Amino acid sequence: MDKSRTQLAAPAAHGVGIELIELTKQYAGQRAPAVDKVSMRIAPGEMVMFLGPSGCGKTTTMKMINRLIEPTSGQILIGGDDVLRLDPSELRRRIGYVIQQIGLFPHMTIAENIGLVPRLLGWSKSRIAERIGELLDLVGLDPSVYRDRYPRQLSGGQQQRVGVARALAADPPVMLMDEPFGATDPITREHLQNEFKRLQQELRKTIIFVTHDFDEAVRLGDRIAVLRERSEIAQFDTPEKILAAPADDYVASFVGSAAAIRRMGLTSVADALRVVRLGPVSTPAHGITVELESSIRDAIDAMLRAGRTQVDVRAADGTLAGSLAFDQVCELWARAQAGEPDVR
Ligand SMILES: Nc1ncnc2c1ncn2[C@@H]1O[C@H](COP(=O)(O)OP(=O)(O)O)[C@@H](O)[C@H]1O
Ligand SMILES: [Mg+2]
Structure with missing residues (x-):
């Protein structure tokens, strides 16, 4: 400061x-x-x-x-x-x-x-x-x-x-x-x-x-x-x-969950694919998409704003790579809070 x-x-x-x-x-x-x-x-x-x-x-x-x-x-x-x-x-x-x-x-x-x-x-x-x-x-x-x-x-x-x-x-x-x-x-x-x-x-x-x-x-x-x-x-x-x-x-507990939120902000969807597998693209597509390079925190924000429990993930070439579900984010969250190194 x-x-x-x-x-x-x-x-x-x-x-x-x-x-x-x-x-x-x-x-x-x-x-x-x-x-x-x-x-x-x-x-x-x-x-x-x-x-x-x-x-x-x-x-x-x-x-x-x-x-x-x-x-x-x-x-x-x-x-x-x-x-x-x-x-x-x-x-x-x-x-x-x-x-x-x-x-x-x-x-x-x-x-x-x-x-x-x-x-x-x-x-x-x-x-x-x-x-x-x-x-x-x-x-x-x-x-x-x-x-x-x-x-x-x-x-x-x-x-x-x-x-x-x-x-x-x-x-x-x-x-x-x-x-x-x-x-x-x-x-x-x-x-x-x-x-x-x-x-x-x-x-x-x-x-x-x-x-x-x-x-x-x-x-x-x-x-x-x-x-x-x-x-x-x-x-x-x-x-x-x-x-x-x-x-x-x-x-x-405030400090801990804040640290986990920060970690979620630093972890991209692409990083998360080491831990979770994307599901099939939502049908019909909801039109809520995040990029592979978006952070998990952005993905959660997109879900909360749209009131959905799933977002589609777009790859760098513009194609849809799959969908990320809220449950999967919860799993990542639990691991991040437990301090698992592969979830940064
Ligand atoms: N006008 C009111 N009459 C009765 N209870 C109230 C009133 N305003 C707030 N409370 C109660 O007082 C507590 C503190 O409320 P509040 O000061 O609004 O909390 P915060 O801003 O931290 O969310 C809560 O349990 C709330 O239900
Ligand atoms: Mg208040």
Whole structure:
């Protein structure tokens, strides 16, 4: 990681840390709390990844920090101030929020979507217009092209960029990002991750970023909080330390399956033919094909996107070599996880 550049670019004005003190949420009618006495400190300008399974309380925690959900007990400090005592406009100034389902308003233009919070904060029209142009440039969308379009006229990846621009609109020192790139395909996701990483090196916001993708956590995080049920922190450390020394079996299972996924990304269908035999080409052909040189991970993605359990495999000369079934991928997966050398 390029830490030297990062530190040079750190603007002093954004030095706002976050502290959670025994933060707890007990939803009415639920047996156990969704979030149970979570305490952590996040340094100014630090990007912390919350990594944990669905239902472990990540969104609840984010929404408490943002005051969309009232904590049952505990405290949240932002820049040393108790969030529960901030007035709503001060809260909007301090915290930008990007949610999983993008959340752009379909009947508003891109410019209107991005200008939402500045408008609430009472900025002048000219200042808002200027800021919108600046932000569209920042996230790599030409303002003259995209300003007046509607969300439905943009691709998923472009909409996510607008989501990020909107959260940055009032230049908040803190950003909460709840699986912001979760809904995009793997290639778009990687683009967005790389762009966002570059952006963060310039902006040095204090960020909590929720993900259930270990690779994303490793790629983006200064530190990763591996969470289990009720947001209990299983390990909170740098990606390097977590990879090198997982605290327990639970953390190791994230690291382990991520390593297997990485291996699947490095294993081509052609490599896999040393272990499995392709079946006959699907009849009728489904039109879902991958190349022999595609990775197994690409093959899985193609199946998931098409909702099929089989893909046809095309050889370099354009002919169909056979089909790869989901069951075969599972077999490869099991072997890769067991660390079998011929499945890399
Ligand atoms: N409004 C709600 N009322 C009752 N239970 C809820 C509510 N929202 C979430 N929960 C429960 O709290 C737990 C944590 O949910 P959530 O914070 O959404 O998890 P995550 O974002 O990690 O998937 C889950 O068991 C969920 O069912
Ligand atoms: Mg969630």
